[in-house]
Amino acid sequence: MYKSELDKHIQNASISNSFILFGESTFLIDRYTQILTNVPDASVAKFYHDEYSFKPAKAHLSQASLFGDRNVLIIKSEKKIPKKELETLIESCEKNKENIFVYAYYGDDHKTYAKAPAKTKTMCVRFFHPNQGEAIFTVSQVAREKKVNIDNQSISHLLSIHNWDVALACNEIDKLKIYDRAITTKDVDNLVFGLAEVNIESFINKILNKKDFKADLESMLEHGEDEIRILTAITSYITQLYMFHIYIRVNGAPNALEILGYPAPKFVVDAKASMSIKIKPQTYYKLHELLLTSELKMKSSHVDKGAVLLSTLIRAQQLL
Structure with missing residues (x-):
């Protein structure tokens, strides 16, 4: 989907809890990552670029949140996450509707993420450079x-x-x-x-x-x-x-x-x-x-x- 579709889902409170954001505009990817993960008192784990590691990322989504807070996972990288690892993270997120997972992909392989992984509700959103x-x-x-x-x-x-x-x-x-x-x-x-x-x-x-x-x-x-x-x-x-x-x-x-x-x-x-x-x-x-x-x-x-x-x-x- 595109930005306009995501905006409608946000407005209608019909968004998923897992997202793959990609495209030409790094600014919009960053902005919507912030919008989608802006959850007060959430337990947030962030992995930027070379910091990504599958085991701690999965563990964060799988663990019981302290004091009933929500678990939020943010991964930002120019490199693609291995397919099986990405699917596992999405699956872990979707097991608990209170979780939120955003994968902000800054690479140029846009075709890979044009469609959500099978049997998931992940929202894949492509952001183009904004016109005037x-x-x-x-x-x-x-x-x-x-x-x-x-x-x-x-x-x-x-x-x-x-x-x-x-x-x-x-x-x-x-x-x-x-x-x-x-x-x-x-x-x-x-x-x-x-x-x-x-x-x-x-x-x-x-x-x-x-x-x-x-x-x-x-x-x-x-x-x-x-x-x-x-x-x-x-x-x-x-x-x-x-x-x-x-x-x-x-x-x-x-x-x-x-x-x-x-x-x-x-x-x-x-x-x-x-x-x-x-x-x-x-x-x-x-x-x-x-x-x-x-x-x-x-x-x-x-x-x-x-x-x-x-x-x-x-x-x-x-x-x-």
Whole structure:
């Protein structure tokens, strides 16, 4: 199923107690993992990336909960859980309706989880990158949850600052809580720093044009931006350029609505089209491989994320 179907089940209180969340949008996977497991006083076990181990995961769902609390199991990983282990965990969860199990899969093998395992009530949900309307709606939901009064025009402005990255935009909502009134676009400009202060497209273009980017990177990190978020923003941008590249090769000219899913100003389209053609297909492949490998390294081990990010961007310039 898709996000809209899951939303209806949540609204109608007809959801299952076991879920497999996957797809293109890591932000939405994370958001719905939080929504589905938001149970007060629950006994929660979390296994992130390389931490997953079958025996303790199964034991958590099988054990009697202390004081009658509910047992919640969350597994987040780019790697697929062995089929038999996943089925056993789902079975253990479904034996007790009070349990909740969420498997958040961040890998790219989406076909494997398109259907729920046989004889289970597991809800398999695929999350796509939100289009412009969905992005505005999602940020507005987060704003309401955090009691921030902001209209769709100001949300759209906030998203445009962050190149329509929903995760980055939602991360800014807390900054806007200082105003006990309706938020305006001017408020957004005054308070939003980080990737807003150093325009992400300008930063990425410095990398792509082999210019010195270190001062911009240092500024973003000083303003509290997370290294992984910066890296995923760059990956997203490179992916967009590749989509432009392929579309232009097939059709001869770019079409933002078909490529991005929303209309964009002509100067933005022209700039991305021009840059996209300069990069060879094989280079796109090498860049994606580098960026994704570095992201996995940041997530799966105790490393200096700043050092990994810097070395990755220097390597990326060497590939261009």
